[in-house]
Structures are given as C-alpha cells and as structure tokens.
Amino acid sequence: MLNLFKVAVHNRIKDGYCRAGRVLPLGKSTLEALTAEQVAALQGDHRLVVGTPEPMEPNQEGDGQQVPQNGENGTPTKTVDDGALPADLNSLTVEQLKAALTERNVQFAGNAVKADLVALLADAVKTVQDGQ
CATH class of the missing domain: 3.40.5.80 (Ribosomal Protein L9; domain 1)
Structure with a gap:
C-alpha cells in the first residue's frame, strides 16, 4: 500500500x-x-x-x-483546478496553462507560446465536453 x-x-x-x-x-x-x-x-x-x-x-x-487558506484580505486565493477554468483562457498565466494541460495529459513543447497553450487547452476542454 x-x-x-x-x-x-x-x-x-x-x-x-x-x-x-x-x-x-x-x-x-x-x-x-x-x-x-x-x-x-x-x-x-x-x-x-x-x-x-x-x-x-x-x-x-x-x-x-x-x-x-484565506489570503491576507480574507478572500480565498485562486487556483487552477479541473472544473473551474475561466471562460477566457487568455486570462491564465503561461504557468497555469501548462499546469492545466499537464493535468489533462496534453503534450506541448516546452518553448510553446501562450497563444499555442491557450489553443491546446481550449481543444482539450472542448474534447472533454463533447465526450460527456
């Protein structure tokens, strides 16, 4: 175990x-x-x-x-998780995009630019939604 x-x-x-x-x-x-x-x-x-x-x-x-835990001003800090991607994927940082793609087992080049990462994540999200 x-x-x-x-x-x-x-x-x-x-x-x-x-x-x-x-x-x-x-x-x-x-x-x-x-x-x-x-x-x-x-x-x-x-x-x-x-x-x-x-x-x-x-x-x-x-x-x-x-x-x-709650941040200094009492509001919860934000994270990227499977069910809570923003509608505008361009609002995510490159690191958040890479993390979201990695969680979904989507391959991407290490030197990929933000626009490519957004497109890959949009396709991955669309594929999951189409499968449901």
Missing part, C-alpha cells in the same frame, strides 16, 4: 507555481495525498517553505487537491 502524506506549504514565489505535480497558490496551503517522492520534490525546492509531513491514515484518502 502506498504511504501518503499531507504537508503545509508556503509559496512565496507566485500564484500558480508548479511543483511535485501540483499548482500552488500564493501564500499558505495544505497539500494532501502526497507520495514520498512528491514530498521530497517540495522539500528540495529552496524557494518554498515546507512544513513537517504528516502521514495520512489508511482510510483517509484525501482528495488530491490543494486546500488554500
């Missing part, structure tokens, strides 16, 4: 920073259902402040989603 962990992470870099297969919101968040390799990747990034990993109970699956 796979050992899963949860860990608190403070991202001081930028909103939408990607590490260990997760999109991190700016500020503090708690990541759940992380493998030991993902925890090591987070701890290996000197730009992040990573808390002590806590093992999750075997019956505590976690949702694999990040749970952001």
Whole structure:
C-alpha cells in the first residue's frame, strides 16, 4: 500500500507555481495525498517553505487537491483546478496553462507560446465536453 502524506506549504514565489505535480497558490496551503517522492520534490525546492509531513491514515484518502487558506484580505486565493477554468483562457498565466494541460495529459513543447497553450487547452476542454 502506498504511504501518503499531507504537508503545509508556503509559496512565496507566485500564484500558480508548479511543483511535485501540483499548482500552488500564493501564500499558505495544505497539500494532501502526497507520495514520498512528491514530498521530497517540495522539500528540495529552496524557494518554498515546507512544513513537517504528516502521514495520512489508511482510510483517509484525501482528495488530491490543494486546500488554500484565506489570503491576507480574507478572500480565498485562486487556483487552477479541473472544473473551474475561466471562460477566457487568455486570462491564465503561461504557468497555469501548462499546469492545466499537464493535468489533462496534453503534450506541448516546452518553448510553446501562450497563444499555442491557450489553443491546446481550449481543444482539450472542448474534447472533454463533447465526450460527456
């Protein structure tokens, strides 16, 4: 059985920073259902402040989603997740576009420009909607 962990992470870099297969919101968040390799990747990034990993109970699956805490002004920080892409994909950053494409297993060139990433993501979203 796979050992899963949860860990608190403070991202001081930028909103939408990607590490260990997760999109991190700016500020503090708690990541759940992380493998030991993902925890090591987070701890290996000197730009992040990573808390002590806590093992999750075997019956505590976690949702694999990040749970952001409220920002300084009391409003929740924004993240890219499967069901909440904005209608205007151009409003996303390149990093958020790449993260959304990676989550959907869409291949793209590492040097792809924003317009190409928007087109790929629009096609991926359309394909999913057509299949439903």
